[in-house]
Amino acid sequence: MDAADGLPPETRLHILRCVCGAATSLPSQTLRVLATVSTGWYGLSLSAAILPFARHLHCRLLTPNHNGKRFGEVWPPDEPLQVYRTQASQTLGDQDMLIRCLQMCLHRRFQPAMDLYSQLEEATNLESWMRQLRDFRARQFPPTSGPGEAPPPVWCAAAVVLPDGRLCVVGGGCYSYELANAQSSLVEVLWHQPHVYIFDTASQQWSHQVTTGAQPPVAHAYASAHTLLGTRWVFWCGGYYCQAYNTAFSLDIETWEWRAMRNSSEHQPSPRYFAASFEHLGALYAWGGRSLKDKYFNDLWRLDRSRAHQDVVHTDEMITSGSCPPARFASTLTNCDDRFAILFGGGQWKTGGRFLTDSKVTGSHSQTADT
Structure with missing residues (x-):
């Protein structure tokens, strides 16, 4: 050289x-x-x-940037999020939320919270203590605001670029905690986001898109496999660790009507969420994912929409060869010019909060990538 x-x-x-x-x-x-x-x-x-x-390659922030998120332990989730509970619980009061906010900030060693904690030791009464906490939360984590009808800050939403160049998002959600009993035991709940929002990149304005038809069930559009097939935005599988699906729904981006898709194979694939997905030759492919019982997959499935006009889809397992990637969830799978697909990242969640990552990149279809 x-x-x-x-x-x-x-x-x-x-x-x-x-x-x-x-x-x-x-x-x-x-x-x-x-x-x-x-x-x-x-x-x-x-x-x-x-x-x-x-x-x-150039990145540019189009929406306002904020220091915090108005949900979870920092701020109580609000409309349009909808709560999904698996057991009886009661919502945290304002005092409980403030204490929870401070505890989580201290656990994450957020310096303004650590400075506040030393000041709280000098508070003479509970009212003064709570007032300082309210001021801290309002200052460090202001209520979310944005241009137009902006969606709430959530995880695992689905997004697609419409033919006219606008960005459309739907689904997602966030976790929060509520009191389960008088002994202050906390239970985790999921707040899911069922509405559709459109971002106009020219005017940089959000708008809420009204839809008709039967919406997908709770969290179906959370961590789902999805793609735009013609005029239909197809959602397959999805969910979270308390609720997973193997069914499919479609949203017509011209009429904005939701439709449930009848699957030719009712029991296949196994219900799963966080499957990696991509579109290829008019079909939706999904790989891997996680089930409710902490099981991980490394199989590849195809959803064919050949009878989508009748609200019927066909699913079948694709037989692969070569060195199969280890089972995991939360990976990405990208179609590269219909020649090969790149599988990247993901891992397995272990009890105690450990996430065993896999940063290896594997190619499927016809070629293997170097990175």
């Missing part, structure tokens, strides 16, 4: 095209080697002739 540094740039670009340009997999490993050997060669490898997209 040192001897080749004296070559003209055109010659070096030709060499890089041979190394990277005709590659059938992402040449990131090759680029890393070039970066460690010569910054000049690495700079040439990022040219438009080698990686046309590399110099056009």
Whole structure:
């Protein structure tokens, strides 16, 4: 490589095209080697002739940025979130929420909370103590606001780009805690978000989209496999550790009508959530996921919408070959020009709060990626 540094740039670009340009997999490993050997060669490898997209990546924040989130232990969830309880419980009062907020901030070693804790020791009565806590929460975690009818801050929502360029989001949710009994035992509840919101990238305004038809059941649009197939946004599987699905629903993006899709195989695949998914040749593929009983999958399934006009879909398991990735959930699976798919990340959740990650990248379909 040192001897080749004296070559003209055109010659070096030709060499890089041979190394990277005709590659059938992402040449990131090759680029890393070039970066460690010569910054000049690495700079040439990022040219438009080698990686046309590399110099056009730009991130820009379109919505207001806030320090905190108005849900969970910090702020009581509010409309339009809807609570889903698996056992009897009573909501936390304002005093309980404030104490819970302080405890979680201290547990996460949030410095303003640690400073407040030392000041609270000087409070002369409960009223003064609570007033300082209210001021702290309002200052550090202000109520969420945004342009237009912005959706609430949630996890695991589904998003798709509409044909006119607008962004559409639906589903998601967040966890919170409530009192289960007079002894102040806490139980976890899920607040799910069932509504549809549209973000206009030109005006940078949110709007709430009214829908008709039978909405999916609780948390079906939470951590689901989904894609836009024609004019129908299809949701498959989904849920969380207290409720999982193997059924499918569709949302027509022209009429905004929800429809339940009848599955040709009622019991397959097994109900699961956080399956990795992608679209390929008009079908939705889902890999992996997690079931209610802490079981993880590494199988690949296809949902065919050939009879979607009759609200019928067909699901079948795809037989794969090669080195099968280990079972896990919360991975991403990306279609790369209908030639191969990239599976990245995910892991398995272990009791006690440990998440065993898997940062290996595996290719499916026809090729294996380098990264």
